[in-house]
Amino acid sequence: MIATTERRYSLEEYRAIAETSTEKCEYHDGEIITMTGGTATHSRISRNIVNFLDNNLEGTNFEAFNNDLRIWIPKYRCGVYPDAMVVDGQLQFHDGREDEILNPLLIVEVLSPSTQKYDRTDKFEMYRSIPSLGEYILIRQERPFVELYRKQSNGWLFSDCAGLENSILLDSINVELAMTKIYRNVIF
Template sequence: MTTPTQPQAHTSIEDYLEGEQGGDIKHEYLAGQVVAMGGASDKHGFIAGSLYAALLPAARRKHCQLFIADMKVRVDHDTGSYFYYPDLLLTCDPDDKESPYYRRHPCLLVEVLSPSTERIDAREKLFAYRLLPSLCEYLLLRQDRLQADLYQLNDEGRWQHKVFTHPDDALALRSLDVAVTLHNVYADVSELLSPAG
Protein backbone atom coordinates (compact mmCIF):
# COMPACT_ATOMS: atom_id res chain seq x y z
CA MET A 1 0.00 0.00 0.00
CA THR A 2 1.58 3.28 -1.05
CA THR A 3 0.73 6.62 0.51
CA PRO A 4 1.58 9.87 -1.28
CA THR A 5 3.91 12.12 0.64
CA GLN A 6 4.69 15.82 0.31
CA PRO A 7 6.67 16.81 -2.80
CA GLN A 8 10.35 16.33 -2.12
CA ALA A 9 13.75 16.78 -3.66
CA HIS A 10 15.02 14.16 -6.07
CA THR A 11 16.53 11.20 -4.20
CA SER A 12 19.30 9.16 -5.80
CA ILE A 13 18.93 5.39 -6.19
CA GLU A 14 21.95 4.89 -3.94
CA ASP A 15 20.47 7.03 -1.15
CA TYR A 16 17.10 5.30 -1.50
CA LEU A 17 18.59 1.79 -1.25
CA GLU A 18 20.75 2.79 1.71
CA GLY A 19 17.76 4.33 3.49
CA GLU A 20 15.66 1.20 3.01
CA GLN A 21 18.21 -0.98 4.77
CA GLY A 22 17.92 0.80 8.10
CA GLY A 23 14.32 2.04 8.13
CA ASP A 24 11.27 0.61 9.85
CA ILE A 25 8.89 1.76 7.09
CA LYS A 26 9.18 0.48 3.53
CA HIS A 27 9.17 2.95 0.65
CA GLU A 28 8.76 2.60 -3.08
CA TYR A 29 10.91 4.66 -5.43
CA LEU A 30 9.31 6.41 -8.39
CA ALA A 31 11.94 8.05 -10.59
CA GLY A 32 13.51 9.99 -7.76
CA GLN A 33 10.47 10.35 -5.51
CA VAL A 34 10.24 8.20 -2.38
CA VAL A 35 6.74 7.09 -1.33
CA ALA A 36 5.96 5.47 2.04
CA MET A 37 3.98 2.24 2.18
CA GLY A 38 1.26 1.57 4.72
CA GLY A 39 0.81 -1.57 6.76
CA ALA A 40 -0.99 -4.67 5.54
CA SER A 41 -4.10 -6.32 7.00
CA ASP A 42 -4.36 -9.87 8.32
CA LYS A 43 -6.30 -10.92 5.21
CA HIS A 44 -3.49 -9.55 3.06
CA GLY A 45 -0.96 -11.63 4.97
CA PHE A 46 -3.07 -14.80 4.87
CA ILE A 47 -3.60 -14.59 1.09
CA ALA A 48 0.02 -13.78 0.23
CA GLY A 49 1.28 -16.42 2.67
CA SER A 50 -0.97 -19.16 1.31
CA LEU A 51 0.11 -18.52 -2.27
CA TYR A 52 3.77 -18.43 -1.22
CA ALA A 53 3.41 -21.77 0.57
CA ALA A 54 1.66 -23.30 -2.45
CA LEU A 55 4.31 -22.09 -4.93
CA LEU A 56 7.49 -22.68 -2.92
CA PRO A 57 7.89 -26.43 -3.65
CA ALA A 58 7.55 -25.81 -7.41
CA ALA A 59 9.97 -22.86 -7.23
CA ARG A 60 12.54 -25.04 -5.49
CA ARG A 61 12.11 -27.86 -8.04
CA LYS A 62 12.80 -25.39 -10.86
CA HIS A 63 15.71 -23.74 -8.98
CA CYS A 64 13.89 -20.40 -8.99
CA GLN A 65 13.95 -17.68 -6.33
CA LEU A 66 10.59 -16.91 -4.69
CA PHE A 67 10.29 -13.91 -2.38
CA ILE A 68 7.42 -12.63 -0.24
CA ALA A 69 6.89 -8.95 0.64
CA ASP A 70 10.43 -7.67 1.24
CA MET A 71 12.23 -8.05 -2.12
CA LYS A 72 12.05 -5.05 -4.44
CA VAL A 73 11.66 -5.26 -8.20
CA ARG A 74 13.57 -2.69 -10.26
CA VAL A 75 11.99 -1.31 -13.43
CA ASP A 76 14.07 0.95 -15.67
CA HIS A 77 12.27 3.13 -18.21
CA ASP A 78 12.87 6.25 -20.29
CA THR A 79 11.40 8.34 -17.48
CA GLY A 80 13.70 6.88 -14.83
CA SER A 81 14.07 3.95 -12.47
CA TYR A 82 11.29 2.57 -10.28
CA PHE A 83 11.48 0.23 -7.29
CA TYR A 84 8.35 -1.53 -6.06
CA TYR A 85 7.68 -4.10 -3.35
CA PRO A 86 5.41 -6.74 -4.90
CA ASP A 87 3.76 -9.14 -2.48
CA LEU A 88 5.39 -12.08 -4.25
CA LEU A 89 8.27 -12.03 -6.71
CA LEU A 90 9.50 -15.04 -8.67
CA THR A 91 12.65 -15.03 -10.78
CA CYS A 92 13.99 -18.08 -12.57
CA ASP A 93 17.02 -16.30 -14.02
CA PRO A 94 20.10 -17.69 -12.19
CA ASP A 95 21.99 -14.46 -12.94
CA ASP A 96 19.34 -12.20 -11.39
CA LYS A 97 21.47 -11.45 -8.33
CA GLU A 98 22.89 -8.02 -9.08
CA SER A 99 21.85 -6.81 -5.63
CA PRO A 100 20.70 -8.50 -2.42
CA TYR A 101 17.93 -5.86 -2.19
CA TYR A 102 16.21 -6.06 -5.59
CA ARG A 103 15.67 -8.19 -8.67
CA ARG A 104 15.49 -7.03 -12.30
CA HIS A 105 14.23 -10.13 -14.15
CA PRO A 106 11.11 -11.57 -12.51
CA CYS A 107 8.86 -13.90 -14.49
CA LEU A 108 5.91 -13.68 -12.04
CA LEU A 109 4.79 -10.78 -9.83
CA VAL A 110 1.83 -10.89 -7.42
CA GLU A 111 -0.02 -8.06 -5.67
CA VAL A 112 -2.75 -8.48 -3.04
CA LEU A 113 -5.17 -5.61 -3.55
CA SER A 114 -6.93 -3.46 -1.03
CA PRO A 115 -9.41 -0.65 -1.81
CA SER A 116 -6.66 1.92 -1.24
CA THR A 117 -4.06 0.23 -3.49
CA GLU A 118 -6.30 -1.13 -6.25
CA ARG A 119 -5.82 1.82 -8.62
CA ILE A 120 -2.03 1.76 -8.28
CA ASP A 121 -1.67 -2.03 -8.50
CA ALA A 122 -4.16 -2.50 -11.35
CA ARG A 123 -3.02 0.46 -13.46
CA GLU A 124 0.34 2.03 -12.61
CA LYS A 125 2.07 -1.21 -11.64
CA LEU A 126 0.39 -3.17 -14.43
CA PHE A 127 1.90 -0.73 -16.92
CA ALA A 128 5.30 -0.58 -15.21
CA TYR A 129 5.66 -4.32 -14.69
CA ARG A 130 4.83 -5.12 -18.30
CA LEU A 131 7.91 -3.09 -19.32
CA LEU A 132 10.03 -5.91 -17.88
CA PRO A 133 11.09 -8.19 -20.77
CA SER A 134 11.33 -11.20 -18.43
CA LEU A 135 7.79 -10.89 -17.03
CA CYS A 136 5.27 -13.40 -18.33
CA GLU A 137 2.65 -13.31 -15.53
CA TYR A 138 1.13 -10.69 -13.23
CA LEU A 139 -1.43 -11.84 -10.67
CA LEU A 140 -3.76 -9.56 -8.69
CA LEU A 141 -5.59 -11.05 -5.69
CA ARG A 142 -8.39 -9.15 -3.95
CA GLN A 143 -8.75 -9.28 -0.20
CA ASP A 144 -12.29 -7.89 -0.03
CA ARG A 145 -13.81 -10.63 -2.21
CA LEU A 146 -12.89 -13.91 -3.89
CA GLN A 147 -11.30 -12.75 -7.13
CA ALA A 148 -8.04 -13.20 -8.99
CA ASP A 149 -7.03 -11.28 -12.11
CA LEU A 150 -4.29 -13.05 -14.05
CA TYR A 151 -2.41 -11.30 -16.83
CA GLN A 152 -0.35 -13.71 -18.94
CA LEU A 153 1.87 -13.21 -21.96
CA ASN A 154 0.76 -15.65 -24.64
CA ASP A 155 2.91 -17.38 -27.27
CA GLU A 156 2.21 -14.55 -29.73
CA GLY A 157 3.62 -11.97 -27.31
CA ARG A 158 0.22 -10.49 -26.37
CA TRP A 159 -1.07 -10.03 -22.85
CA GLN A 160 -4.27 -11.90 -21.97
CA HIS A 161 -6.44 -11.08 -18.95
CA LYS A 162 -8.44 -13.78 -17.14
CA VAL A 163 -10.69 -13.32 -14.11
CA PHE A 164 -11.34 -16.11 -11.59
CA THR A 165 -14.11 -15.90 -8.97
CA HIS A 166 -15.03 -19.48 -7.97
CA PRO A 167 -13.25 -21.44 -5.19
CA ASP A 168 -12.59 -24.34 -7.57
CA ASP A 169 -11.05 -22.12 -10.27
CA ALA A 170 -7.40 -23.01 -10.79
CA LEU A 171 -4.71 -20.43 -11.47
CA ALA A 172 -2.48 -22.15 -14.03
CA LEU A 173 0.86 -20.40 -13.62
CA ARG A 174 3.05 -21.19 -16.60
CA SER A 175 6.23 -19.82 -15.04
CA LEU A 176 6.21 -22.73 -12.56
CA ASP A 177 4.04 -25.25 -14.44
CA VAL A 178 1.71 -25.38 -11.47
CA ALA A 179 -1.99 -24.78 -10.81
CA VAL A 180 -3.35 -23.45 -7.52
CA THR A 181 -7.06 -23.23 -6.73
CA LEU A 182 -8.61 -20.10 -5.28
CA HIS A 183 -9.80 -22.28 -2.41
CA ASN A 184 -6.17 -22.97 -1.55
CA VAL A 185 -5.14 -19.31 -1.87
CA TYR A 186 -8.05 -18.07 0.27
CA ALA A 187 -8.10 -21.00 2.72
CA ASP A 188 -7.35 -18.80 5.74
CA VAL A 189 -9.96 -16.19 4.80
CA SER A 190 -12.94 -18.51 5.10
CA GLU A 191 -15.56 -15.75 5.05
CA LEU A 192 -14.65 -15.08 1.40
CA LEU A 193 -15.12 -18.73 0.50
CA SER A 194 -18.65 -18.98 1.88
CA PRO A 195 -21.63 -18.41 -0.46
CA ALA A 196 -22.47 -15.20 1.43
CA GLY A 197 -18.84 -13.97 1.05
Protein backbone atom coordinates in the same frame (compact mmCIF):
# COMPACT_ATOMS: atom_id res chain seq x y z
CA MET B 1 1.02 4.58 -0.14
CA ILE B 2 2.22 8.00 0.89
CA ALA B 3 4.61 9.93 -1.34
CA THR B 4 7.29 12.23 0.00
CA THR B 5 7.08 15.26 -2.27
CA GLU B 6 9.21 17.79 -0.39
CA ARG B 7 12.22 17.05 -2.60
CA ARG B 8 13.60 14.57 -5.07
CA TYR B 9 16.05 11.91 -3.92
CA SER B 10 18.87 10.23 -5.76
CA LEU B 11 18.85 6.45 -5.93
CA GLU B 12 21.81 6.37 -3.54
CA GLU B 13 19.95 8.58 -1.02
CA TYR B 14 16.89 6.33 -1.28
CA ARG B 15 18.94 3.20 -0.69
CA ALA B 16 20.53 4.72 2.42
CA ILE B 17 17.09 5.69 3.75
CA ALA B 18 15.55 2.30 2.88
CA GLU B 19 18.33 0.39 4.64
CA THR B 20 17.68 2.12 7.97
CA SER B 21 13.96 2.88 7.74
CA THR B 22 11.50 1.10 10.02
CA GLU B 23 8.90 1.49 7.25
CA LYS B 24 9.06 -0.15 3.83
CA CYS B 25 9.40 2.42 1.07
CA GLU B 26 9.56 2.28 -2.71
CA TYR B 27 11.52 4.49 -5.08
CA HIS B 28 9.79 6.15 -8.05
CA ASP B 29 12.32 8.17 -10.09
CA GLY B 30 13.25 10.58 -7.29
CA GLU B 31 10.20 10.14 -5.07
CA ILE B 32 10.16 7.95 -1.99
CA ILE B 33 6.82 6.26 -1.39
CA THR B 34 6.12 4.90 2.08
CA MET B 35 4.11 1.68 1.96
CA THR B 36 1.07 1.45 4.20
CA GLY B 37 0.49 -1.57 6.41
CA GLY B 38 -1.75 -4.41 5.30
CA THR B 39 -4.70 -6.20 6.85
CA ALA B 40 -4.69 -9.68 8.36
CA THR B 41 -6.49 -10.92 5.23
CA HIS B 42 -3.88 -9.33 2.96
CA SER B 43 -1.12 -10.93 5.00
CA ARG B 44 -2.80 -14.37 4.96
CA ILE B 45 -3.26 -14.31 1.19
CA SER B 46 0.33 -13.18 0.60
CA ARG B 47 1.65 -15.87 2.94
CA ASN B 48 -0.55 -18.52 1.33
CA ILE B 49 0.71 -17.65 -2.15
CA VAL B 50 4.38 -17.68 -1.20
CA ASN B 51 4.02 -20.94 0.75
CA PHE B 52 2.14 -22.61 -2.12
CA LEU B 53 4.67 -21.45 -4.70
CA ASP B 54 7.64 -22.43 -2.56
CA ASN B 55 6.24 -25.91 -1.91
CA ASN B 56 5.25 -26.54 -5.52
CA LEU B 57 8.45 -25.25 -7.09
CA GLU B 58 10.80 -27.43 -5.06
CA GLY B 59 13.16 -29.33 -7.35
CA THR B 60 12.62 -26.92 -10.27
CA ASN B 61 14.62 -24.02 -11.66
CA PHE B 62 12.03 -21.59 -10.23
CA GLU B 63 12.27 -19.78 -6.90
CA ALA B 64 9.51 -17.93 -5.03
CA PHE B 65 10.06 -14.74 -3.03
CA ASN B 66 7.96 -12.74 -0.60
CA ASN B 67 7.62 -8.96 -0.42
CA ASP B 68 11.05 -8.37 1.12
CA LEU B 69 12.88 -8.37 -2.22
CA ARG B 70 12.66 -5.28 -4.41
CA ILE B 71 12.25 -5.33 -8.19
CA TRP B 72 14.18 -2.64 -10.03
CA ILE B 73 12.44 -1.41 -13.21
CA PRO B 74 15.10 0.40 -15.28
CA LYS B 75 12.79 2.06 -17.81
CA TYR B 76 10.91 3.86 -15.03
CA ARG B 77 13.77 4.16 -12.51
CA CYS B 78 11.56 2.47 -9.91
CA GLY B 79 12.16 0.03 -7.11
CA VAL B 80 8.97 -1.74 -5.99
CA TYR B 81 7.94 -4.57 -3.67
CA PRO B 82 5.37 -7.00 -5.07
CA ASP B 83 3.49 -9.22 -2.61
CA ALA B 84 5.06 -12.33 -4.17
CA MET B 85 7.09 -13.26 -7.23
CA VAL B 86 8.86 -16.12 -8.95
CA VAL B 87 12.22 -16.01 -10.71
CA ASP B 88 13.40 -18.55 -13.29
CA GLY B 89 17.04 -19.49 -12.73
CA GLN B 90 19.70 -17.16 -11.39
CA LEU B 91 18.73 -13.83 -9.89
CA GLN B 92 19.92 -10.83 -11.90
CA PHE B 93 20.86 -8.11 -9.44
CA HIS B 94 20.73 -4.40 -10.17
CA ASP B 95 24.05 -2.62 -9.51
CA GLY B 96 25.36 -5.77 -7.82
CA ARG B 97 22.95 -5.27 -4.91
CA GLU B 98 21.33 -8.31 -3.34
CA ASP B 99 18.13 -6.42 -2.49
CA GLU B 100 17.16 -5.36 -6.06
CA ILE B 101 16.46 -7.84 -8.84
CA LEU B 102 15.74 -7.34 -12.53
CA ASN B 103 14.26 -10.65 -13.70
CA PRO B 104 10.93 -11.72 -12.19
CA LEU B 105 8.97 -14.23 -14.28
CA LEU B 106 5.70 -14.07 -12.34
CA ILE B 107 4.46 -11.24 -10.09
CA VAL B 108 1.57 -11.37 -7.60
CA GLU B 109 -0.19 -8.38 -6.05
CA VAL B 110 -2.91 -8.69 -3.42
CA LEU B 111 -5.32 -5.84 -4.06
CA SER B 112 -6.16 -3.30 -1.36
CA PRO B 113 -8.69 -0.47 -1.62
CA SER B 114 -5.85 2.08 -1.53
CA THR B 115 -3.66 0.37 -4.18
CA GLN B 116 -5.94 -1.55 -6.56
CA LYS B 117 -6.21 1.21 -9.17
CA TYR B 118 -2.42 1.71 -9.13
CA ASP B 119 -1.76 -2.07 -9.28
CA ARG B 120 -4.03 -2.41 -12.34
CA THR B 121 -2.78 0.64 -14.24
CA ASP B 122 0.51 2.44 -13.58
CA LYS B 123 2.21 -0.41 -11.74
CA PHE B 124 1.15 -2.93 -14.39
CA GLU B 125 2.45 -0.59 -17.10
CA MET B 126 5.82 -0.49 -15.32
CA TYR B 127 5.83 -4.27 -14.83
CA ARG B 128 5.13 -4.85 -18.54
CA SER B 129 8.47 -3.18 -19.35
CA ILE B 130 10.33 -6.05 -17.61
CA PRO B 131 11.51 -8.40 -20.38
CA SER B 132 11.43 -11.55 -18.22
CA LEU B 133 7.87 -11.04 -16.94
CA GLY B 134 5.44 -13.67 -18.27
CA GLU B 135 2.48 -13.51 -15.88
CA TYR B 136 0.89 -10.95 -13.56
CA ILE B 137 -1.68 -11.98 -10.95
CA LEU B 138 -4.04 -9.70 -9.03
CA ILE B 139 -5.87 -11.20 -6.06
CA ARG B 140 -8.92 -9.67 -4.40
CA GLN B 141 -9.31 -9.79 -0.64
CA GLU B 142 -13.05 -9.30 -0.23
CA ARG B 143 -14.13 -12.30 -2.32
CA PRO B 144 -12.50 -15.25 -4.09
CA PHE B 145 -11.55 -13.62 -7.38
CA VAL B 146 -8.25 -13.61 -9.25
CA GLU B 147 -7.24 -11.70 -12.38
CA LEU B 148 -4.45 -13.17 -14.50
CA TYR B 149 -2.52 -11.41 -17.25
CA ARG B 150 -0.37 -13.63 -19.44
CA LYS B 151 2.18 -12.26 -21.93
CA GLN B 152 1.56 -13.34 -25.51
CA SER B 153 3.54 -12.53 -28.66
CA ASN B 154 0.97 -9.86 -29.57
CA GLY B 155 0.25 -8.38 -26.12
CA TRP B 156 -1.23 -9.44 -22.80
CA LEU B 157 -4.08 -11.94 -22.51
CA PHE B 158 -6.52 -11.43 -19.62
CA SER B 159 -8.44 -14.17 -17.82
CA ASP B 160 -10.07 -14.39 -14.43
CA CYS B 161 -11.18 -16.99 -11.93
CA ALA B 162 -13.98 -16.74 -9.38
CA GLY B 163 -15.18 -19.07 -6.64
CA LEU B 164 -13.36 -21.32 -4.22
CA GLU B 165 -14.17 -24.44 -6.26
CA ASN B 166 -11.99 -23.32 -9.18
CA SER B 167 -8.28 -23.06 -9.92
CA ILE B 168 -5.98 -21.20 -12.28
CA LEU B 169 -3.13 -22.54 -14.38
CA LEU B 170 0.08 -20.57 -14.09
CA ASP B 171 1.61 -21.29 -17.50
CA SER B 172 4.93 -19.62 -16.79
CA ILE B 173 5.75 -22.14 -14.05
CA ASN B 174 3.39 -24.97 -15.13
CA VAL B 175 1.53 -25.10 -11.80
CA GLU B 176 -2.19 -25.27 -11.10
CA LEU B 177 -3.22 -23.03 -8.21
CA ALA B 178 -6.46 -23.88 -6.41
CA MET B 179 -8.46 -20.93 -5.12
CA THR B 180 -8.78 -22.77 -1.79
CA LYS B 181 -4.98 -22.56 -1.44
CA ILE B 182 -4.98 -18.80 -2.08
CA TYR B 183 -7.79 -18.13 0.40
CA ARG B 184 -6.87 -20.63 3.14
CA ASN B 185 -8.05 -19.25 6.52
CA VAL B 186 -9.73 -16.25 4.89
CA ILE B 187 -13.31 -15.62 6.01
CA PHE B 188 -15.67 -13.79 3.67
